[in-house]
Amino acid sequence: MKIGFLGAGRMASAIAGGMVKSEFDSEDILFYDCSSAAAEAFVKAVGARACAEPEAMADACDAVVLAVKPQYLAEALLPLNGRLKNKLIISIVAGVKLEKLGALTGASRIVRVMPNTPALLGEGCGAYSLTESATGSDRELAQRILSSIGDFFELPEKQLDAVTAVSGCGPAYVYELIQAMADGGVTLGLPRNLAQQLAAATVRGAAAMVLNCNTHPIELRDQVCSPGGSTICAVNHLAAKGFGSAVVEAELAAFKRSVELGEQ
CATH class of the missing domain: 1.10.3730.10 (ProC C-terminal domain-like)
Structure with a gap:
């Protein structure tokens, strides 16, 4: 199982770092970030493999974690048009709902996550929601990934705004x-x-x-x-x-x- 990260910022690094400290192999984690400084820091922190192009990352992975700022999401996904349809998408992009994520990625199996900053130390908490097309295996994988950075609970998407306000x-x-x-x-x-x-x-x-x-x-x-x-x-x-x-x-x-x- 290969996991890809689109974006290599602090939260992406925290999630990938937590994965490596738990049960995941760093060789199974790939990522792309247009910033060479962010990419270098990600490699140093996680030991993951950097991809020169986002297309290479997406094609090689079974699941892709969207970890870019919301204002850059649509632009970041342009090179991946048609490449994410059959992938599991896990999004930590703030404020972007499942329906819009589906429209932008073309995927039907999507997990939307609301984390918080203590996840940077493995002490995070929050919630996640899944599309109806997400499978039991998708749910299990999402929980395995998220449990490496804290306590996360599955909730209907309509409750994620309340989770945002609390945690x-x-x-x-x-x-x-x-x-x-x-x-x-x-x-x-x-x-x-x-x-x-x-x-x-x-x-x-x-x-x-x-x-x-x-x-x-x-x-x-x-x-x-x-x-x-x-x-x-x-x-x-x-x-x-x-x-x-x-x-x-x-x-x-x-x-x-x-x-x-x-x-x-």
Whole structure:
């Protein structure tokens, strides 16, 4: 099974790198990128074989991962006209729906993926959707590839905009939280580097508690809030400032924009 990548940017490199670290052989991964710098970095990171032309990559592969920016997708696919019809297409191109992917590639077996940036460290999460023509083997291959960079869930395509709002944009929300926590620490006299490390490690640990303890986040929160203590005072202040509502409203705004971009 040969897997090809059209585009060799950071996310493509993360996916291919995760594949090689799991069960895939680097000799079975081919790619094309018009940027020599990106191609060189991809080879160095993954050990995959660079193709001089996109046609050579497509012809040699059973599945092709589309990993270019959405504004360049149509142009990047022009040389591959007619070559992708019988291939499995896996797209990480933001905002491009299955129907449009089918029209651009001529393929019927398509997987659309919504990853997030922690996939660059193998800690990603997100969701994917398949066309009706995709086979059980296609589904299995997509899951094998994606599981090498994190946790991914199969969902109907209509729910991918919601996934974008939660996990696709979510890292930015968390970075804002970490920055605010670190700023508070600096205000209280901690060195910047220490405050940032404490904030980031606290988020990491709290996330691990949610994922591994099989306990509702509210219950975990209450376990930290001693009666009359510092934590309950802080939590009450967050509630008074509309912290939870602000996060929900941010996700609603992200969802709305994702829908708008998908309709363009």
